[in-house]
Amino acid sequence: MKIARFRWRGDIRWGVLQDNTLHALEGRLFEDMRPGEPLCPLEQAQLLPPLEPHNKVLGLGQTYKGIYRDPAYRDGPGVFIKPPNTNIGPMDPIVYHDVCSLIIYEAEVGLVIGREASRLSVGEAADYIGGYTCVNDVTCPRFKTVERPLLSTRFKICDTFCPLGPVIETDLDPQDVTVICRVNGREVERSNTGQDMCFTMAEMLAYVTSFMTLMPGDLIATGSAGTGPLEIGDLVEVDIPGIGVLRNPVVAPR
Numbered sequence: 001m002k003i004a005r006f007r008w009r010g011d012i013r014w015g016v017l018q019d020n021t022l023h024a025l026e027g028r029l030f031e032d033m034r035p036g037e038p039l040c041p042l043e044q045a046q047l048l049p050p051l052e053p054h055n056k057v058l059g060l061g062q063t064y065k066g067i068y069r070d071p072a073y074r075d076g077p078g079v080f081i082k083p084p085n086t087n088i089g090p091m092d093p094i095v096y097h098d099v100c101s102l103i104i105y106e107a108e109v110g111l112v113i114g115r116e117a118s119r120l121s122v123g124e125a126a127d128y129i130g131g132y133t134c135v136n137d138v139t140c141p142r143f144k145t146v147e148r149p150l151l152s153t154r155f156k157i158c159d160t161f162c163p164l165g166p167v168i169e170t171d172l173d174p175q176d177v178t179v180i181c182r183v184n185g186r187e188v189e190r191s192n193t194g195q196d197m198c199f200t201m202a203e204m205l206a207y208v209t210s211f212m213t214l215m216p217g218d219l220i221a222t223g224s225a226g227t228g229p230l231e232i233g234d235l236v237e238v239d240i241p242g243i244g245v246l247r248n249p250v251v252a253p254r
Contacts, residue, residue, distance in 0.1 A: 001033065002167040002244075003131065005052075008045040015039060017167055030114040030130040030216050033170075049087045049164040050112070050133050055217040057082040057110075057162055059137055060204060063223030064196050076207045077199065077223060080153055082137070086162035093251040094138055095160045096232050101144050103161075103250075106137035106224035107181035107189055107238040111201055112168050113220075118213040125202035125209075131168040132177070134238040134246035135221040138162065138230070164219070169243045174201040180239040183230065191225035 002017040003025070014025040016035035022045055024036035039045075051057070061078035088094070096103055114130025138161040143154070174193060181189035193201070204222055208214065230236055230250050238246040 001035075001170045003029075003033065003050065003170065004167045005048045005050045006045040007048060008040055012048065017042065030112075047090045047166050049089045050166075050168045051087065051164065051217050051219055053084055055215070055219065057087065057135075057164075057219045057221060058208060058212075059156060059221045060208075060223045063198055063204065064191065064225040065198055066196065066225055077204065079208065080156050082162040082221065083157055085159050086138075086157060088160050088163050088248065090163075090166045090246055090248070092163065092248060093160065094136075094163065094230070094236070094248050095158070095253050096230070096250055097140070097158055098253055099143055099145060100140040100158070102142040103138060103140050103230050104227040105181055105183065105188075105230055105236050106139055106227050107179050108135040108137055108221045108224050109133075109174075109177050109179060109193060109201075109240065110135040110164060111174075111205060111220040111222055113205075113214045113216055113218040115216055116213065117205065117209045120206045120209045122200075122202045122206045125205040128205065128214075129174070129201065130216065131170040132172045132174065132240075132243060133164060133168045133219070134166070134240050134243055135219075136163040136236060136238050136246060136248065137221050137224060139227070162221075163238070163246055163248045165246050166244045172242050178241055179225070180237075181228075182237040182239065183228065183234050185235075188228050189224070189226045193222075196225050197223075
């Protein structure tokens with residue numbers, strides 16, 4: 001089932017996407033969900049980031065074999081937070097801020113929490129996953145001004161630096177997810193969770209809940225297999241078969 005958060009006729013609501021039509025969402029989100037009456041064709045609504053304003057987005061780092069460099073830290077990946085000011089939806093612009101001298105894409109699977117989760121075992125974790133979405137963990141690895149890198153996370157938290165969507169897919173095999181990134185239609189990155197990741201989705205969720213309680217709708221960006229530069233005027237896409245394509249243009253600040 002594909003779950004969408006969208007604006008239609010001035011209202012923000014959750015719905016179910018079927019055959020390019022948005023239906024009302026019956027039941028409780030991530031619990032007894034089912035499609036209700038048809039509302040409108042997809043093109044008549046504006047898709048929004050598939051989370052509520054109070055939900056948090058956690059980012060994980062060095063989760064893929066090709067970039068996991070230090071065996072001493074194999075017990076768990078790096079963790080950071082993408083605050084609400086970073087969250088944008090499909091076709092919302094990524095701002096290339098004046099303070100940045102380089103920004104990069106990071107195409108990732110977003111793991112969406114289905115119910116309150118704390119201190120989960122790996123065996124329990126799968127039952128707490130509500131679905132999956134596309135994430136672009138946009139990052140500024142180089143600023144025009146000097147900062148203390150060990151004390152700062154601003155390279156991850158600039159406005160618009162976390163595109164999410166287009167929908168949440170509730171039925172997906174997490175160990176066989178292909179993640180494709182394109183810039184201006186050219187494929188620049190491709191990976192598979194089962195072949196290339198250091199951790200399973202259940203292992204990552206159990207790890208995070210060992211120190212943090214996650215609530216329904218919270219999201220874990222599970223890391224990327226590679227990165228590359230973005231320029232003003234680019235159109236960047238995160239394509240995950242089974243979920244959809246998340247597209248965002250890169251623009252200059254106003």
